[in-house]
Amino acid sequence: MAEVALRNIQKSFGGAKVIHGVDLEIRDGEFVVFVGPSGCGKSTLLRLIAGLEDITEGDLFIDGERVNDWAPAKRRIAMVFQSYALYPHMSVYDNMAFGLELAKASRSEIDARVREAARLLQIDDLLDRKPRQLSGGQRQRVAIGRAIVRDPKVFLFDEPLSNLDAALRVQTRIEIAKLHADTRATMIYVTHDQVEAMTLADRIVVLNKGRIEQVGTPLELYHRPANLFVAGFIGSPQ
Numbered sequence: 001m002a003e004v005a006l007r008n009i010q011k012s013f014g015g016a017k018v019i020h021g022v023d024l025e026i027r028d029g030e031f032v033v034f035v036g037p038s039g040c041g042k043s044t045l046l047r048l049i050a051g052l053e054d055i056t057e058g059d060l061f062i063d064g065e066r067v068n069d070w071a072p073a074k075r076r077i078a079m080v081f082q083s084y085a086l087y088p089h090m091s092v093y094d095n096m097a098f099g100l101e102l103a104k105a106s107r108s109e110i111d112a113r114v115r116e117a118a119r120l121l122q123i124d125d126l127l128d129r130k131p132r133q134l135s136g137g138q139r140q141r142v143a144i145g146r147a148i149v150r151d152p153k154v155f156l157f158d159e160p161l162s163n164l165d166a167a168l169r170v171q172t173r174i175e176i177a178k179l180h181a182d183t184r185a186t187m188i189y190v191t192h193d194q195v196e197a198m199t200l201a202d203r204i205v206v207l208n209k210g211r212i213e214q215v216g217t218p219l220e221l222y223h224r225p226a227n228l229f230v231a232g233f234i235g236s237p238q
């Protein structure tokens with residue numbers, strides 16, 4: 001579990017600035033949802049937090065330590081993408097074990113962690129299968145399982161439900177909420193789906209063109225949107 005603090009975070013690609021000074025404090029165990037239109041910088045912010053992109057300017061803190069120069073593995077952050085990105089030639093078990101093997105965990109520890117995560121996600125009976133033998137929802141659970149086994153302090157989700165059909169979206173959303181309740185891990189979750197944001201979030205961060213428009217609880221944003229942009233996004237009549 002961890003606090004995450006962004007102080008004046010900026011990001012440029014070449015000459016083009018896409019994140020314009022984001023300040024945000026995320027509490028230990030909080031579930032924060034980023035919403036905003038396509039291209040506003042949601043994925044880039046997650047990638048900066050995960051360490052998959054270099055921060056151009058500003059400071060990123062995890063549990064009070066400045067982590068700008070830390071490698072992704074050292075940050076103990078797990079990222080779940082919309083495309084499942086499982087290794088097609090490996091079994092579910094091996095997909096989940098892979099990150100731990102890279103981290104040189106012992107065989108018995110790997111086994112215990114994989115089986116515990118599989119139980120939590122109810123995929124125990126799928127461990128010998130290959131990804132192509134799984135449904136979309138099962139694959140997404142394996143992707144989440146692969147993140148869980150590494151016992152991350154922070155989970156980042158980038159539109160994890162967008163490739164699923166409507167029924168599976170609801171079911172997986174409920175599972176993610178349960179995962180949060182069970183682990184009390186800090187979670188940062190990107191979506192453009194208002195229902196997902198309203199039901200999952202402790203707080204919602206509304207982004208527009210690389211800046212924060214407003215941060216608040218779902219009810220605060222719904223009843224007191226700071227401007228028309230937020231109102232349009234959260235769907236309050238205003």
Ligand code: ADP
Nearest residue numbers: 013014018036037038039040041042043044045
């Ligand atoms: P979102 O996830 O909100 O749709 P992104 O974070 O993917 O938005 O993108 C924000 C902006 O940064 C967009 O204008 C996008 O084109 C640009 N961008 C993202 N990644 C790169 C990259 N690797 N190189 C250049 N521009 C990028």
Ligand code: MG
Nearest residue numbers: 042043044158
């Ligand atoms: Mg994106």
